[in-house]
Amino acid sequence: xxxxxxxxxxELLANLRAGEPAVYRQLVESNSxxxxxxxxxxxxxxxxxxxxxxxxxxxxxxxxxxxEGRSKLSTWLYRIAYNASLMRLRKRKQITAxxxxxxxxxxxxxxxxxxxxxxxxxxxxxxxxxxxxARQVMDQAIAALPExxxxxxxxxxxxxxxxxxxxxxxxxxxxxxKNRLHRARLHLRARLSDYFAERAKxxxxxx
Amino acid sequence: MSxxxxxxxxxxxxxxxxDYIDGDLEAALCAEIEAHLAGCPDCQVMIDTMRKTITLxxxxxxxxxxxxxxxxxxxxxxxxx
Numbered sequence: 001x002x003x004x005x006x007x008x009x010x011e012l013l014a015n016l017r018a019g020e021p022a023v024y025r026q027l028v029e030s031n032s033x034x035x036x037x038x039x040x041x042x043x044x045x046x047x048x049x050x051x052x053x054x055x056x057x058x059x060x061x062x063x064x065x066x067x068e069g070r071s072k073l074s075t076w077l078y079r080i081a082y083n084a085s086l087m088r089l090r091k092r093k094q095i096t097a098x099x100x101x102x103x104x105x106x107x108x109x110x111x112x113x114x115x116x117x118x119x120x121x122x123x124x125x126x127x128x129x130x131x132x133x134a135r136q137v138m139d140q141a142i143a144a145l146p147e148x149x150x151x152x153x154x155x156x157x158x159x160x161x162x163x164x165x166x167x168x169x170x171x172x173x174x175x176x177x178k179n180r181l182h183r184a185r186l187h188l189r190a191r192l193s194d195y196f197a198e199r200a201k202x203x204x205x206x207x
Numbered sequence: 208m209s210x211x212x213x214x215x216x217x218x219x220x221x222x223x224x225x226d227y228i229d230g231d232l233e234a235a236l237c238a239e240i241e242a243h244l245a246g247c248p249d250c251q252v253m254i255d256t257m258r259k260t261i262t263l264x265x266x267x268x269x270x271x272x273x274x275x276x277x278x279x280x281x282x283x284x285x286x287x288x
Contacts, residue, residue: 025286032280033272040269050276054283061284118248122255126266135267142264157261158268163231182225189253189260 042085056081119197141191153184
């Protein structure tokens with residue numbers, strides 16, 4: 001196909017509705033990794049993430065005629081994947097365990113109490129920090145977030161969606177995205193600081 | 208942590224740090240935060256480590272679909288070549 005990269009959303013949608021297999025492939029190629037990663041982060045389970053990935057495209061293909069094109073196709077796919085993931089989380093009853101009203105301070109102060117020792121580990125290069133153990137700590141930290149904060153952080157900071165796109169996927173306001181994002185970042189920063197500050201101490205004994 | 212520093216101000220500004228990092232704050236508030244950071248190493252560390260936290264998560268996110276997952280996806284969707 002000529003000029004793939006420049007095909008507009010409207011053209012892409014028209015070609016999808018015309019049932020061109022190559023265009024379906026293109027849609028899957030450009031979005032599948034993102035969808036899988038979001039599902040994996042939200043669910044923390046490879047098999048379930050793969051199920052959500054397949055469900056997302058199966059549902060999208062079926063519903064393509066009803067898609068009105070008011071949001072980007074990618075945003076629409078994220079939303080389908082998010083809803084599918086959420087359904088699975090509900091089944092697992094995780095939602096009840098992490099309700100919106102769980103005792104997290106809005107200002108994140110509670111988190112900061114835990115890591116009052118403000119060690120600056122931000123100057124270390126990424127590849128030095130990102131050991132297998134550190135990745136595990138990061139995975140655990142994100143898994144421990146309430147779903148509402150986790151989904152916001154995953155879409156906005158990991159996937160790099162804009163505030164508006166994140167709001168569209170989650171069905172909340174841009175301001176709510178900002179609030180959730182801030183809380184998520186405070187939590188994760190605190191958890192990572194606990195870990196990296198400790199590691200920094202062991203690597204660089206006081207002189 | 209310096210003793211003469213008024214940390215009530217830190218707490219107030221902490222709520223704006225995310226917007227500050229994202230460049231979503233109006234100029235006046237930005238200036239206030241930057242002036243505060245100049246005299247408050249703790250808040251500077253907060254900002255720097257928060258920024259680093261975001262970068263690390265963004266960096267370590269897997270960018271590619273595992274090939275076996277991809278293969279099964281195309282099969283389910285009837286899009287195998």
